[in-house]
Amino acid sequence: MDSFSGILMEAIELILSWDSDVIEIIMLSLRVTLCAVLLACVIGLPLGAIVGAFRFPMRTGVVVVMNTLMGLPPVVVGLLVYLMLSASGPMGVLGLLYTPTAMIIAQTILVTPIVAALTRQVIEDLNLEYSEQFASLGVRPIERIFALLWDARYSLLTVALAGFGRAVAEVGAVIIVGGNINHVTRVMTTTIALETSKGNLQLALALGLILLLIAVVVNILLMAIRGTAARAAYV
Amino acid sequence: MFRRNFIALATAGLFALGVAGPAAAQDDFIIVQSTTSTQNSGLFDYMLPMFQKETGIEVRVVAVGTGQAIKNAANGDGDVLFVHAKASEEQFVADGDGVERSDVMYNDFVIVGPPSDPAGVAGMSDVAAAMVKISDAGAAFASRGDDSGTHKAELRLWKDAGVDVAAASGGWYRETGSGMGGTLNTGTGMDAYIMTDRATWISFGNKGDYQIAVEGDAKMFNQYGIILVNPEKHSNVKAEQGQKFIDWVLSEAGQAVIADYKIDGQQLFFPNAK
Numbered sequence: 001m002d003s004f005s006g007i008l009m010e011a012i013e014l015i016l017s018w019d020s021d022v023i024e025i026i027m028l029s030l031r032v033t034l035c036a037v038l039l040a041c042v043i044g045l046p047l048g049a050i051v052g053a054f055r056f057p058m059r060t061g062v063v064v065v066m067n068t069l070m071g072l073p074p075v076v077v078g079l080l081v082y083l084m085l086s087a088s089g090p091m092g093v094l095g096l097l098y099t100p101t102a103m104i105i106a107q108t109i110l111v112t113p114i115v116a117a118l119t120r121q122v123i124e125d126l127n128l129e130y131s132e133q134f135a136s137l138g139v140r141p142i143e144r145i146f147a148l149l150w151d152a153r154y155s156l157l158t159v160a161l162a163g164f165g166r167a168v169a170e171v172g173a174v175i176i177v178g179g180n181i182n183h184v185t186r187v188m189t190t191t192i193a194l195e196t197s198k199g200n201l202q203l204a205l206a207l208g209l210i211l212l213l214i215a216v217v218v219n220i221l222l223m224a225i226r227g228t229a230a231r232a233a234y235v
Numbered sequence: 236m237f238r239r240n241f242i243a244l245a246t247a248g249l250f251a252l253g254v255a256g257p258a259a260a261q262d263d264f265i266i267v268q269s270t271t272s273t274q275n276s277g278l279f280d281y282m283l284p285m286f287q288k289e290t291g292i293e294v295r296v297v298a299v300g301t302g303q304a305i306k307n308a309a310n311g312d313g314d315v316l317f318v319h320a321k322a323s324e325e326q327f328v329a330d331g332d333g334v335e336r337s338d339v340m341y342n343d344f345v346i347v348g349p350p351s352d353p354a355g356v357a358g359m360s361d362v363a364a365a366m367v368k369i370s371d372a373g374a375a376f377a378s379r380g381d382d383s384g385t386h387k388a389e390l391r392l393w394k395d396a397g398v399d400v401a402a403a404s405g406g407w408y409r410e411t412g413s414g415m416g417g418t419l420n421t422g423t424g425m426d427a428y429i430m431t432d433r434a435t436w437i438s439f440g441n442k443g444d445y446q447i448a449v450e451g452d453a454k455m456f457n458q459y460g461i462i463l464v465n466p467e468k469h470s471n472v473k474a475e476q477g478q479k480f481i482d483w484v485l486s487e488a489g490q491a492v493i494a495d496y497k498i499d500g501q502q503l504f505f506p507n508a509k
Contacts, residue, residue, distance in 0.1 A: 087469055181266075197413075198438065199439040199440035
């Protein structure tokens with residue numbers, strides 16, 4: 001078995017060599033994941049906020065469904081998206097199968113429930129705190145949603161990071177709908193799976209370390225934004 | 236301020252869609268549904284750039300097990316099918332999913348095993364006899380178990396040898412349900428015998444102290460075929476470019492490229508187009 005220091009060295013070498021193929025794969029990983037998380041936030045934040053801030057019939061049922069969908073198995077989502085986008089599926093004419101767009105669609109489906117369900121909890125708690133003020137000021141429902149989302153923005157950043165973590169580490173769905181095509185739909189996780197299947201375990205682990213590093217960088221960047229924004233808010 | 240925030244989010248969403256768009260726009264490419272052995276051995280990385288240089292057509296390979304590749308192609312999700320399970324390929328054509336099947340190249344299957352050789356089959360060339368010995372010894376054998384070309388060939392050989400592996404499944408006969416590489420990783424980890432195509436084995440990076448135990452039986456011949464997915468059944472199939480690729484693979488030039496591909500001085504595939 002290869003030593004961990006050897007694997008670490010290989011990872012460092014891979015980064016330092018600035019191999020254009022590796023860079024391409026990293027960039028595609030980021031593009032697919034960030035697009036999916038953005039889309040998931042666009043859908044999931046308002047959805048979660050609405051369910052969190054208002055009472056309506058069947059609300060508990062909606063919450064249960066949202067929480068359950070957080071555990072969607074990636075392979076199942078991959079298969080469903082494949083069946084939709086396949087040439088013999090209902091959306092086959094779009095020709096999206098085996099493209100990064102297909103991967104973004106699959107990951108958006110995986111991440112949206114996470115964003116929506118966690119947002120629901122955050123907003124529900126905050127709404128309890130604010131409800132008397134809202135009532136006394138006669139705030140309209142739409143303004144209420146925006147006020148809650150805005151005031152919860154730092155907690156929601158963590159929600160988005162949870163979604164990012166799920167998307168960036170996911171392989172089961174993207175390998176089915178993307179096909180792991182070299183220079184087209186090959187991302188970090190599918191490359192790791194491929195190198196493992198080639199028996200290049202050291203290279204696979206080195207790539208895994210790089211993936212982890214990317215996640216760290218993204219987290220640091222977001223925390224920095226949060227820190228700057230928080231300071232600005234108190235000036 | 237709330238409004239501004241919302242607009243920013245919406246813009247970000249549109250931006251995301253915009254970024255996602257361009258990759259689908261490029262038109263001069265075909266999708267080839269193929270198998271892990273051709274991909275993992277590096278053959279495609281070697282030959283496809285040459286084809287693209289000559290014709291300007293980009294070939295996008297989806298490498299899965301033969302069973303899945305055939306199903307994907309039957310759904311119309313690919314222009315060309317390039318796999319290794321002759322009976323299934325002929326069925327694919329007979330079902331009207333493919334236009335015509337042509338032989339491309341061959342290599343052979345081998346059985347690899349641990350140096351301790353618990354069944355005493357090292358050096359054998361009679362695969363049926365070797366399989367009977369493995370079964371009699373109850374020595375661990377890792378099977379793909381994934382309906383791939385290799386899996387189908389392996390099941391055929393067990394049947395020829397008169398061994399009922401279904402009864403032994405979970406005992407000494409272990410179905411990993413993964414690709415060739417995954418099965419090799421798992422099998423070598425539990426000192427099991429594994430049947431693999433020679434190309435994957437030569438290029439495999441995690442051999443440990445494993446060696447080829449059984450090889451050289453004519454029954455372990457592994458033929459690869461190529462088929463154009465039927466454009467009459469699936470209107471999205473790029474018949475012209477797909478046919479161009481098939482013609483090139485079967486041409487003298489394409490066949491020479493296949494013969495030229497070597498790892499550590501060993502030729503991995505032997506062209507035999509008619």
